[in-house]
Amino acid sequence: MIDEEGVLGRLSGRSPANPSQAAQQVALGCQIIARFGHEDLTLGHASVRGPDGRTIYIKRKGKALREVRAQDVMAISLDQPDGYLAPGAHLETVMHTEAYLARPDVGAVIHTHPLHSIAMGATEQGLAILSHDGLMFPDGVPIFEGTAGLVTSVGQGKAVAQALGSNRAVLLRNHGILVVGEDIRWAVLAAITLERAAQLQFVARALGDTVAIPRSAAGELFGTKYTDEFTEEYWMAWCRLVSDSQPMGLS
Numbered sequence: 567m568i569d570e571e572g573v574l575g576r577l578s579g580r581s582p583a584n585p586s587q588a589a590q591q592v593a594l595g596c597q598i599i600a601r602f603g604h605e606d607l608t609l610g611h612a613s614v615r616g617p618d619g620r621t622i623y624i625k626r627k628g629k630a631l632r633e634v635r636a637q638d639v640m641a642i643s644l645d646q647p648d649g650y651l652a653p654g655a656h657l658e659t660v661m662h663t664e665a666y667l668a669r670p671d672v673g674a675v676i677h678t679h680p681l682h683s684i685a686m687g688a689t690e691q692g693l694a695i696l697s698h699d700g701l702m703f704p705d706g707v708p709i710f711e712g713t714a715g716l717v718t719s720v721g722q723g724k725a726v727a728q729a730l731g732s733n734r735a736v737l738l739r740n741h742g743i744l745v746v747g748e749d750i751r752w753a754v755l756a757a758i759t760l761e762r763a764a765q766l767q768f769v770a771r772a773l774g775d776t777v778a779i780p781r782s783a784a785g786e787l788f789g790t791k792y793t794d795e796f797t798e799e800y801w802m803a804w805c806r807l808v809s810d811s812q813p814m815g816l817s
């Protein structure tokens with residue numbers, strides 16, 4: 567166990583102060599979501615916007631999410647039109663770059679293939695707000711239907727960003743999810759919570775007809791449930807979780 571005053575105390579999930587902190591946040595984010603249903607062999611990736619606002623730090627291809635360390639993270643400039651094609655970059659890196667370009671408020675992006683969310687995205691109805699997890703997405707989660715294949719071109723990346731709109735998440739029909747956050751803490755929270763909400767919806771519908779939280783109440787309830795204080799608390803708990811199982815894997 568690593569004490570919070572020591573290493574964990576330095577594992578801030580807020581907007582990174584320097585490139586090495588950004589890389590460490592990406593590694594931690596990948597390790598955390600791997601524990602919550604997002605692992606898909608070596609697929610899926612997280613990224614963080616760097617302190618200059620124009621460079622992103624993203625998992626490079628080759629490692630499983632749970633294996634990612636700071637050295638497995640690469641820098642890509644948003645000002646370089648072909649930056650997403652850099653050697654070692656995941657094929658779908660363009661989803662990240664276009665999300666950052668479209669949303670100046672976004673500090674972190676995650677794309678993964680979690681089982682329950684993909685199943686939900688393959689249905690007509692999409693997400694229903696059945697629980698506090700669903701409340702994370704008070705306006706629902708839009709569905710991108712541009713392609714069921716990989717998103718690899720700038721045009722497709724822009725279309726995903728457009729489908730995302732001002733939301734925290736978009737379901738990629740028959741493929742996966744893209745979630746965004748103000749920083750890595752909020753993006754991880756959105757990724758974990760979306761998958762949990764999808765799993766809960768599956769269980770509830772197996773038990774009977776479901777009763778949803780009215781959309782009219784969801785916005786207000788979101789504000790009381792999902793505060794920065796709670797998100798910080800969750801982030802530190804997730805960091806303890808991965809540090810307990812991988813005591814040598816944090817640096």
Ligand SMILES: [Zn+2]
Pocket residue numbers: 658677678679716741742
């Ligand atoms: Zn994908």
